[in-house]
Amino acid sequence: MSFQPYPFHWVPAAGQRHASTDARPPGGYPTGMEVATLCGCRLDADNSELAWFWNTCPVCNRAAHALAGVPLYGGH
Known part of the structure; x- marks a missing residue:
């Protein structure tokens, strides 16, 4: 089993x-x-190399920060 610090990927x-x-x-x-x-x-996931350079979904970003208990700086 691998280490997973947060409940999301x-x-x-x-x-x-x-x-x-x-x-x-x-x-x-x-x-x-x-x-x-x-x-x-x-x-559908896109595990291509270039896909990792795409912008982050702002809704997912807010939700991920909330799940991690990490404040979202700059109001984004």
């Missing part, structure tokens, strides 16, 4: 980086795997 999907509490397979969510995101969507 980041996953690129639909042109943004989203957060999900779905179980993550070893190596990450494979491209095409449907995941439920913290912004309330069900999206």
Whole structure:
């Protein structure tokens, strides 16, 4: 079992980086795997190298910070 400091993982999907509490397979969510995101969507993961450079979904970002108990600086 691997260390997981927070109850979510980041996953690129639909042109943004989203957060999900779905179980993550070893190596990450494979491209095409449907995941439920913290912004309330069900999206297909995109595990391509460039997808990790996409902007972060602001709704997922706020929800992830709340789950982690970490303040969101700058009001974003």
